[in-house]
Amino acid sequence: MIELNGESLKLSAIKKVCIDGMPVSLSEKSLQKVRKSRKIVEAIVSEGKTVYGINTGFGKFSDVPINEKDVHDLQLHLIRSHACGIGENFPEVVSRAMVLLRLNALLKGFSGVREEIVERLSDLLNMGIHPVVPSQGSLGASGDLAPLSHLALVLIGEGSVHYKGDIVPTETAYEKEGLLPIVLQAKEGLALINGTQAMTAVGSINLIETEQLALQSEWISAMTLEGLHGIIDAFHPALHEARGYPEQIEVAERIRELLKDSRLTTKQGEMRVQDAYSLRCIPQVHGASWQSIGYVKDKLEIEANAATDNPLIFDEDTVISGGNFHGQPIAIAMDFLKIGVAELANISERRIERLVNPQLNDLPPFLSAKPGLQSGAMIMQYAAASLVSENKTLAHPASVDSIPSSANQEDHVSMGTIGARHASQIIANLRRVLAIELICAMQAVEYRGVDWMASSTRQLYEEVRAFIPSITEDRVFAEDIERLASWLKTNQFEWKGTKQLINE
Template sequence: MEKRRFDSMITLTGHTLSLQEIKRVCYDNERIEIAPASIQKVEKSRNAVKSIVKNGRTIYGINTGFGKFSDVKIDEQDVNELQQHLIRSHACGVGEPFPKIVSRAIMLLRINALIKGYSGIRMAIVEQLTTLINEQIHPVIPQQGSLGASGDLAPLSHLALVLTGEGKVYYKEAVYATKTIFDLLGIKPVELKAKEGLALINGTQAMTAQGVINYLEVETLAYQAEWIAAMTMEGLNGIIDAFHPAIHEARGYPQQIDVARRMNHLLQGSKLVTHQGEMRVQDAYSLRCIPQVHGASWQSFDYVKEKLEIEANAATDNPLIFEDGQTIISGGNFHGQPIALAMDFMKIGIAELANISERRVERLVNPQLNDLPPFLSAKPGLQSGAMIMQYTAASLVSENKTLAHPASVDSIPSSANQEDHVSMGTIGARHAYTILQNSRRVLAIELICAMQAVEHREKIKLSSSTSSLYNKARQIVPSIKEDRVFSEDIERLTDWLRETDFSWKISP
């Protein structure tokens, strides 16, 4: 997505963070500050922890061990050391790190949860996280290792390590030891005190951050799918009557109605679409049912958006401190099940956009299903044209089907069966992101084929909207005059789709 600069600063309250504000911080590197009222809440909550330690009250995570060790009392002089041991031992993440933009979102969401005033941490911790965001220092956080309850322990431990000067960070496009960058910029490591290690790692911010990035990208992708499908309609002389408002109002789903309305808008003025009975009575489902299928995917994305907006402003650590420390309750807000289910639903919604796109690709290249040159080849037989592009699309959608298997239905007990049901929400969020990347490539393939088809039809007859899309995309991928290495075309167009937000209009 194209980066923009904002003169303003996002003020975090713990309660009002929107997905658009997350987008501004993560994609546009907008700076953040903490609302004064939230600072007061943090300080009150911290005073409660101080009182607990001083008075010797036994409270989980403050002066006890963790998980199965919750019955082990920790002496007052050891409570700070307990926190450092916690994050080092829990920093067991493996595999490739999260993208920097996800790491940035994790920090932002962690701050927003901590400043609600239920976690008992010092402002020094919040200030350190704020500095990292504003200085664009991003912890290197391995993607694998979270069960999604008790929250994202392993990923968030790698974040916590950085606050103390350990671990690794991204800075100016390279990876460094955290200490190197802290020394360079004069940032002092923090020393974790009672409860702070647990407050930092007990939460759902890794799965939620990845989920937010997924949503922000898939929202754009879903609009792009409509633009590309509109051009495919023209390439196949599709029947526009299928988008008549009465059909969709008769069913009543708002998202379906909206897709049909946008398809009509995109195809307005086109001389390539047809009406029923002119060439045929009805189209195949992959054309006729675009509003029904795409609309259902939009339903899943709307559901996901609602859950992400709630979770982005939620207190998800444990225990939580209420009434200035008079009430401290161990609960289960760290359990990622709401986000796990949302991510699994999102996976299906994205995968279906790719599934129906691949079927449209087949209709564009298969000479038994259209009157276009076989496989859109410039010289059928001598040249294969788009034949293997359809293979690639089929491979990607097949991979998506395996990744779309719900992660949330799996659970493996941990911590000697104390933590006997977990969400696997972070796995779901990660798989959703992979499905998203695969689906963008499928749509890139459809766009390549659709452009080739409308050239055969006479591109001058395109609608003004699809003509604009054609002109922009042709700057990325030229017309197919003879066979070439199409992998490069697919990847270039995929990158262009990733960076181009034509959610409604493309400038001519």
């Protein structure tokens, strides 16, 4: 069980809760902070002080006073009117992450909600009731208003949820679990939707998947090196230490470890003096992508423990309206991640070309069993090229765009959720490109001699060959690509000494 306190949520814990399904508990110290901030809100309402979002309208309506008798209706209208999400729904794992992150933020005790609100969010996680949240419609400031409003609908018994493998009305899940809808009180609706939890949830799942793919790309590229008699000298530790980037050094070290007992790699001068960049520069290119992973991890873990709603309540005399809901830090991080992931796909596609192009190797043309009569892997390379070209469009930065909203009151926004969504698409494309490279690399090492492979890459080869057969004649390779991509998504390649950032 993961105890939440609003201060120490790590990506490793997000993975345990959102992917592994671990339940959560609430820190008593944090609950005390929640109770304290709620008393301040109740005092503001009873004393008639004017505070944004408690007894005023929202956005451009911030100057419109709200009567004390209407403050509850104000929150209900806010949630219903702001639930304007459109498009395909976020995956259920992202929805679960949104609930987790919103709960953790409220536990900081700066939001003024009742204890009942945080307990219900905890119930949703522990009972497996996850809001159905459309993926489009957020500007990334004032936070993820539209997506989080769909989350908030569930607390009041409205909207739909993922529940026991189905999508059902919230009221159906509540009846089965013995829950009653919550009647929102002053400040609570705003506290639920003013934040960056949609983009941060998508970003967190993105990073978990990216780290896994980055490690898988090293195993796959190592097998490609064997299939092309790659020169191992390019991974010598002295070379990478001379440059000094830790991530580059670590990639080279892992490739050396993977290939330490291979009899398919060569020394410089044996067959050629130098390899092409897509082989020789694996540590430099992959290492730079690892740098983006490290940067994004740092920003996501800060944001996962951040108070991002507005206003924030610090004490009776310090209730401050500000802009912590602005998603720019995560927007830029997601754009950086997009570039790092896209580059892993770019260099993978170039390795695929070297595996299938008879002008670049001494393997059968396009790895075909009967070149000419059968096309072999020819169009698999086309597909990979299409995916990396699409990635270049998706990698265009979302964070440099802004459209004013709310009658120009909110005149600069982050588009961070768009950046996070596009990163998800690039990640999915990378997974399929790596699947294609692995199919081609396995075919290449069969021609070279499987018995000469390194023990590590041989293990990968045998695991995948159990469900992806050798290319003995042409078949519908789309099925192989999808089957292998699904396998990559659910399998982690681990060996002794592997450093995984999200497990730290």
